[in-house]
Amino acid sequence: MARPATPHTTDKPVAAMLKSDSNKHDTILRAAITVFARNGYFNSKVSDVAREAGVADGTVYLYFKNKDDLLFSIITAMLDSFIAQVRAAIAPLTSPLAQLREIARLHLDMLGRNRDLAVVFEVEIRHSTKFMEEFSTKKLSEYLDLIQQVIEAGQHAGEFRPEINPRIATKVFFGALDEMATNWILSRRRKPLADAAEPVLDLLLYGFVPRQTVSSSSSA
C-alpha cells in the first residue's frame, strides 16, 4: 500500500541522465560507466573506454582532461541528476516522514536500475581518499544536507524524536541505504534493489526494539 502514484519510473530513466543521443561527450561517459563497472577504474584502459564508445583514443581527450576526469565526471553527473530528481520528488510532499521515505525509495530505485552505475558509485568512487574527500565535501554533502534538512523538519513537525542528533541520523540513514546497494551489487540474486526500501525504512523509523505494546490494552 501507500506510495501509489509516485512515479518510480521517471520518464527520464536514471540510466539516461545522459542524453542518450548523438552527443559524443555523453557517449564516452556512458562507455566509461560500463567499462569501469566491468573492470574497475584502475584496471580499465582509456583505450577500452574509447573502443566501447566507438571512438579513437585521442577523441576521449577532446572531451575529458584525463582518465581521472572521466570518473570525476561520471560521479558528478550522477549526483547532480540524482539530487535534482530527489528535490523534485519530495517537493510536493508535506510530511517529512513521507519525504524521507521517498528519498530512500528513489535512492535505491536509481542505483537498482543500472547496476553499472551502482558499481561505479559504490565502489569506484572510493578509489582514493583524496577523491572521496573531494566528493564528500562537495556534491555528496549537498545530498546529505538535503536529507538532514528533512530530518530536522521532521523533528519540528513532531514526526521524529527531538532528542536524536540529525547529523548522525543522516549518516545512519545514508549508511544503511549504501550498504543495501553494496550488498545488492555483490549478491547474485537479482531481486530489485528498491524492494529493500520498505523494510529498511521500517527498521530505521521504528527501531529494532519493540514498542512497548504498552499496557494491557493489546491483550485486552
Next chain:
Amino acid sequence: MARPATPHTTDKPVAAMLKSDSNKHDTILRAAITVFARNGYFNSKVSDVAREAGVADGTVYLYFKNKDDLLFSIITAMLDSFIAQVRAAIAPLTSPLAQLREIARLHLDMLGRNRDLAVVFEVEIRHSTKFMEEFSTKKLSEYLDLIQQVIEAGQHAGEFRPEINPRIATKVFFGALDEMATNWILSRRRKPLADAAEPVLDLLLYGFVPRQTVSSSSSA
C-alpha cells in the same frame, strides 16, 4: 551508566593484531597498512612498502605471493583479529541487546584506534568488485553472520521486534557503523570514533519515530 567494566582497552591493542616484534611477515604487513593508507593501494609501490618495512624489495616476495596478496592478507588479518575480539567480548554477555551494543562499540573502537587501518578497511577493501566479492562471501560474511545471530537471538528473547528481517537488520546495522567510520576518516575533526557508538545505537534500537507516549491516547 552500564558497560562499566567492559575492557574497551584490549590489552592487545588493535593496531597490534600483528605481533609487533621480530616477525618479518608482520613487519611487512604493518608497513603495507601504513603505505596503503597513505597513498591508496594502486598508488603504492611494492618498493614503498619494502622501504617502510626496512627490507629489500625482493624480500616482500618471500612472504607474500604478490602485491594483491598484501592487501588480501591485511584485511584477512584485520577481520580475523576483530572477529575473535568480538566473540570474546560478547561471550560473557547474556542479553543480545547488550551484545549488539558491545559489537557496535568494539567495531568503532577498533577502527577509531588506528586511522590507517580504518582507511584500508573502508577504502582500499573496495579496490575491485572481485576483491569485495571475495571478502563479502568469506571473512566479512562471517562477521555479518555473527551480528545476524545476535539479532535473531534478540528476537527470540523478545528484545528485538519479531517482524524485522534479521538479514536486513544486519545490513542496516553494519551500514550505519560503516558510514560512521568512513565519515570519521574523511572528517578533519578528530573526535574519537567510538563516541558515535551510543547515539547510533540509540537511533537503531529505538528508531527515528517517537514512541507513542502511550497512555491515554492509545486507549482513547
Next chain:
Amino acid sequence: MARPATPHTTDKPVAAMLKSDSNKHDTILRAAITVFARNGYFNSKVSDVAREAGVADGTVYLYFKNKDDLLFSIITAMLDSFIAQVRAAIAPLTSPLAQLREIARLHLDMLGRNRDLAVVFEVEIRHSTKFMEEFSTKKLSEYLDLIQQVIEAGQHAGEFRPEINPRIATKVFFGALDEMATNWILSRRRKPLADAAEPVLDLLLYGFVPRQTVSSSSSA
C-alpha cells in the same frame, strides 16, 4: 669613416622579408618563426603555429606540406632574402675587402634585427643532420660560395694573402660570425649584434699576432 651612406636600414626590414600583409602563406610562416623561436621546433605544435597565425590547423596544410616543410620554408626564405640583400649591397662596392666588411655587417645586422629569426637560424636549423646536409649543400652553400668569391677576388686584387685557402677562410669567416650570433642569442645583454662586426672584422683581417711594426724602415 667609410661606409657612410650604406643603407643598413633596408627599407624592407629583414623581419619582413615576408610581405607583411594579406598573404596567408607568409602570415603562417611568420607565425612559425615566432613559435619555433619561442619553444623550439620539436616542442612546437602545428596548432600553436595555426593559433599564432589566426587560422585553423588544417589551413596550415593548405600552404605547407607538413611541419618539416614549415621549418624548411622559413630557412629557405631567410637565406633567399639574405643572399639577395647581400648581392645588392656589395654590387656597387669595388674593393673585395670592403665587400667582405659589408657582408659581415649585413650578416650580423640581419640576425640582430630579429631575435626570433636568429634563434631559428642558429638553433633550429640544426635540428637534424639530414636537415643540415640539405641546406649546407644548397642554400647555405650558395651563401658560402658568395663569400668565397669575394675572398678569391680579394686575393687577386692583392687585398688578401694569396697563400690562404679561400675555402677555409670562408669557413673561418662564417664560423666567427655564426658564433657571435649564437652568443648574442644566449646572452642577456642586448647590445646590438651588429656592433660586433667591426671588432670581428679587425681580428679576421689583421689576425691575432701584431704586425711587426717593422723595424725602423717604416719610420725611415
Next chain:
Amino acid sequence: MARPATPHTTDKPVAAMLKSDSNKHDTILRAAITVFARNGYFNSKVSDVAREAGVADGTVYLYFKNKDDLLFSIITAMLDSFIAQVRAAIAPLTSPLAQLREIARLHLDMLGRNRDLAVVFEVEIRHSTKFMEEFSTKKLSEYLDLIQQVIEAGQHAGEFRPEINPRIATKVFFGALDEMATNWILSRRRKPLADAAEPVLDLLLYGFVPRQTVSSSSSA
C-alpha cells in the same frame, strides 16, 4: 713540420672518455652517443638506446633520470674530459701562442676522432635554447674562459695584439673551429679534421690581409 712529439694520440682515446669496460652507466652513454648521432636526439627512442646498449628499456632509467639527462650527461662528460685534456696538454707549454695552437689542434683532433661524438656536440647540443643556455653558462664557458686566459696571457707576453678584445677573440677562435667541425661532419670527404688546425690557425693568427712586406715597396 712542427708539433713533433706532442701526443696527439692520448693513450686514453677521446672516444673512450668513458671507461670502455663493464660499467653499465658508460655503456648506455656510449650507446646514446651512437644512436643520437645516427638519428638525432628527437628522433631517437629511449628503447633504441637501450637496444644499442644491450639492456632493457627500464635499465636506462636506473642510470639516468630521463631521456634529456642522457644528452645532458653525454655533453657534460665530453666537455669535462676535453677540458681536462686541454689543461694537461697546455700546462707544459710556456708560449701562449703555442698553447692556443695546441688547443686548436686538440679541439679538432678530439672531434675528428669520433664522428658520433662530434655530431652530438655540434648538432644535438643545440636541441633547445634552454639546453644551450644551460651549457653556455656552465661547462662551455669554462672552456671559453680557458681560451680567453691564454689569449690574455698572449697579449701580456706581446705575442698577440694588445688592442684586440680577448672576449671577442675567444669567440672568433671558437667559432672558426666549431664551423670546421660542423662542415667536416656534413662533408662526405673524410679528410682528418685535425688537418684543418694549421691553416685555420694561420688565418686567425696572421689575418686575411697581407703583412706589408714593408720596406722598399711602401716607399716605392
Next chain:
DNA sequence: AATGAATGAGTGTTCATTCAT
C-alpha cells in the same frame, strides 16, 4: 633467508595529419 639490479610488458597522453562539411 635476503638482496637489489635488471627486466620488459603495459599505458596514459600527445599531436601531426586528414577530410567531411
Next chain:
DNA sequence: CATGAATGAACACTCATTCAT
C-alpha cells in the same frame, strides 16, 4: 578556400616481479 573534429600511431616512463649472488 577554410575549418576543426577526429584520428591513431607513437613513445617516455613506471613498477611488479624475478633471480643470480
